[in-house]
Amino acid sequence: xxxxxxHSENTTDQGLLRGRFSEATDEFVxxxxxxxxxxxxxxxxxxxxxxxHAQMLLKIKILTSxxxxxxxxxxxxxxxxxxxxxxxxxxxxxxxxxxxxxxxxQLIGDTGKKLHxxxxxxxxxxxxIRLYLRDAIDQILDLESALLHRLADLAELHHDTILPGFTHxxxxxxxxxxHHLMAWFAMLNRDRSRLIDCRKRTNQLPLGAAxxxxxxxxxxxxxxxxxxxxxxxxxxxLDAVSDRDFAIEFCSVTALTLTHxxxxxxxxILWSSQQFSFIELPDRxxxxxxxxxxxxxxxxxxxxxxxxxxxxxxxxxxxxxMKSQPLxxxxxxxEDKEPLFDSVDTLRxxxxxxxxxxxxxIPNKGNMRHAALAGxxxxxxxxxxxxxxxxxxxxxxxxxxxxxxxxxxxxxxxEALSITELAGGTxxxxxxxVYEVLSLTGSVAARDHLGGTAPAQVLKAxxxxxxxx
Ligand code: ARG
Numbered sequence: 043x044x045x046x047x048x049h050s051e052n053t054t055d056q057g058l059l060r061g062r063f064s065e066a067t068d069e070f071v072x073x074x075x076x077x078x079x080x081x082x083x084x085x086x087x088x089x090x091x092x093x094x095h096a097q098m099l100l101k102i103k104i105l106t107s108x109x110x111x112x113x114x115x116x117x118x119x120x121x122x123x124x125x126x127x128x129x130x131x132x133x134x135x136x137x138x139x140x141x142x143x144x145x146x147x148q149l150i151g152d153t154g155k156k157l158h159x160x161x162x163x164x165x166x167x168x169x170x171i172r173l174y175l176r177d178a179i180d181q182i183l184d185l186e187s188a189l190l191h192r193l194a195d196l197a198e199l200h201h202d203t204i205l206p207g208f209t210h211x212x213x214x215x216x217x218x219x220x221h222h223l224m225a226w227f228a229m230l231n232r233d234r235s236r237l238i239d240c241r242k243r244t245n246q247l248p249l250g251a252a253x254x255x256x257x258x259x260x261x262x263x264x265x266x267x268x269x270x271x272x273x274x275x276x277x278x279x280l281d282a283v284s285d286r287d288f289a290i291e292f293c294s295v296t297a298l299t300l301t302h303x304x305x306x307x308x309x310x311i312l313w314s315s316q317q318f319s320f321i322e323l324p325d326r327x328x329x330x331x332x333x334x335x336x337x338x339x340x341x342x343x344x345x346x347x348x349x350x351x352x353x354x355x356x357x358x359x360x361x362x363x364m365k366s367q368p369l370x371x372x373x374x375x376x377e378d379k380e381p382l383f384d385s386v387d388t389l390r391x392x393x394x395x396x397x398x399x400x401x402x403x404i405p406n407k408g409n410m411r412h413a414a415l416a417g418x419x420x421x422x423x424x425x426x427x428x429x430x431x432x433x434x435x436x437x438x439x440x441x442x443x444x445x446x447x448x449x450x451x452x453x454x455x456x457e458a459l460s461i462t463e464l465a466g467g468t469x470x471x472x473x474x475x476v477y478e479v480l481s482l483t484g485s486v487a488a489r490d491h492l493g494g495t496a497p498a499q500v501l502k503a504x505x506x507x508x509x510x511x
Contacts, residue, residue: 077376078131081138085124087173088138089117094269098262109153116150139163162253164283164371169249178386179241185393186234190511192400194504197223202497204482205410206419213417216482220500226306233299244288247272251279254370284370289382293357296385304350307343314340319409324402346392356381418446420485427479431471456480
């Protein structure tokens with residue numbers, strides 16, 4: 043809960059920083075400039091960062107150990123209050139940093155006023171966001187690895203289940219369902235590696251940069267980095283407090299991940315329709331219609347597809363808020379939080395949904411097979427067969443085109459044609475073994491090479507992929 047303009051409990055009657063002003067903040071401006079309604083979320087990171095800063099102040103002898111203990115006890119008490127919903131957040135105190143600092147001073151008195159020595163909210167907030175994002179990335183990486191495992195399990199189960207592969211959404215060639223699923227695996231696995239990479243650049247410490255120029259107290263920045271488990275220190279103080287490229291990068295990785303998921307979800311939606319009937323989605327992941335009693339709507343994949351819009355929007359918001367900002371910190375940066383938080387939440391939710399959904403996708407093997415048989419999907423195999431018998435590919439292509447034409451006229455699939463119907467003038471080079479080539483299983487088994495759709499290759503690809511999750 044946020045209190046509107048409650049100045050009464052602040053350490054000065056106008057908050058912590060109005061010493062140089064001759065009038066109180068305008069009421070509207072107070073609300074307009076406050077971020078407490080959304081940056082409360084950073085309370086744990088803010089306290090963690092403050093503890094590391096205080097411990098460093100102890101190390102460089104700015105704080106005595108008695109003072110440090112008091113600050114530590116106070117910050118821990120505040121954490122308890124927040125988690126028990128007892129914190130009285132105040133808009134007048136603008137943001138999470140000043141709310142917590144103000145509460146510390148209320149609790150422990152003058153020693154609390156020493157915490158902000160050699161620190162600014164500028165390096166404080168940059169540290170908080172990096173700590174927050176690092177944790178969020180770790181949670182997301184875990185969800186991604188769960189999803190990848192489940193995808194690999196489903197692919198293994200269906201390494202030899204046949205369906206038509208599509209180009210232009212037209213049945214093209216028979217493929218295995220396992221191979222198809224492993225294509226989604228490959229995309230999500232690349233998204234995951236992009237996130238791992240983004241974590242490295244997120245995991246750098248801004249503290250010590252203070253407002254922009256550093257601080258005369260000679261802060262031990264490496265020590266704070268160690269305490270907070272950062273891999274390194276942001277080495278230029280101006281850059282440390284002002285850039286948000288790590289958050290932009292996260293939003294970009296999220297936009298791309300959701301873009302992949304939305305392609306995949308589009309397929310789940312199409313495939314679960316009566317027209318395709320390739321898969322059945324579990325009832326508990328679908329909803330009904332308020333008017334049409336027969337409906338079973340694929341709302342979960344539809345929402346994931348739709349939520350791609352908001353994460354793409356978040357990326358544009360982040361890029362645009364950073365664009366044109368002169369060095370160093372500007373208040374524009376307060377606008378980084380809502381899009382970032384929203385991208386984190388959205389990605390986490392969409393992954394959670396898919397982790398639950400994927401193992402429960404039931405393919406309708408009969409319909410998949412039927413669709414693969416219906417579309418002359420082994421026509422290329424016939425052409426390849428004729429090439430092996432000595433015909434140049436372009437001539438073979440034409441012969442097979444004519445065979446398809448005949449099959450359409452006769453209303454039969456290719457493998458139901460006689461050898462003469464299949465090959466017209468070239469029937470002398472065709473033997474009975476052509477029927478194996480025209481079969482769906484023969485077609486997929488023939489593509490037995492790295493990256494091919496043959497069931498044996500799919501199993502190899504899955505084994506290899508599992509090593510990298
Ligand atoms: N609430 C601010 C933010 O989110 C904290 C930093 C404010 N710094 C300042 N100099 N006004 O960016």
